[in-house]
């Protein structure tokens with residue numbers, strides 16, 4: 302399975318800004334949108350209903366990380382929103398991951414699909430040095446990411462959020478082509494890194510085995526978001542490169 306649409310990270314504060322942003326796209330263009338903490342905490346669940354009514358698919362990225370009971374109950378509520386995918390932090394542990402799945406199953410209407418559950422491994426804003434010094438991880442970053450992917454896989458999750466730099470290794474390690482690697486930290490050649498550390502271009506992400514790419518600022522900060530979106534989409538689908 303390989304997604305053709307890049308997921309756009311809608312890191313905006315409110316509905317008005319989104320209306321403006323989406324107004325630069327043709328109405329018929331159905332998008333895969335990521336709603337994260339900034340937007341969800343300010344607009345609440347109704348933002349999901351609204352975006353779905355416009356025909357878009359939603360990745361609700363709230364990165365839950367709490368005790369299993371709390372995560373299970375929160376996921377039951379999330380499932381009732383009818384999103385396509387959502388996530389937890391793998392570092393919350395196996396019991397928490399299983400509780401998250403149970404919550405999603407409980408909250409999904411019988412006529413709908415259970416949202417895909419992903420585990421965030423190591424944030425793409427982290428480096429080898431940071432995880433060693435700040436989290437006291439004694440293994441390499443790749444080993445840590447692979448380990449979290451293995452836990453997610455063994456506990457029935459659909460996939461992970463990781464850098465595309467690790468996608469190939471994860472799939473090899475798990476011996477599973479189906480396991481989903483959703484990869485943020487995507488930067489077209491020449492665009493600003495911001496706080497991202499483990500970055501690749503859309504085209505390289507594909508070569509490395511990413512299943513989905515997530516792109517925010519290169520599109521959302523652009524004066525011509527739709528053009529940038531199409532260029533990234535073409536690069537990801539192998540129709541064009543930046544050279």
Ligand SMILES: O=C(O)c1cc(=O)[nH]c(=O)n1[C@@H]1O[C@H](COP(=O)(O)O)[C@@H](O)[C@H]1O
Nearest residue numbers: 310362423424425462485486515516517518
């Ligand atoms: O779970 C995520 O989506 C996520 C995980 C991660 O490791 N790194 C990461 O950047 N993200 C999200 O992906 C998006 C990347 O945005 P840009 O850096 O603007 O392209 C942001 O909304 C982040 O919250």
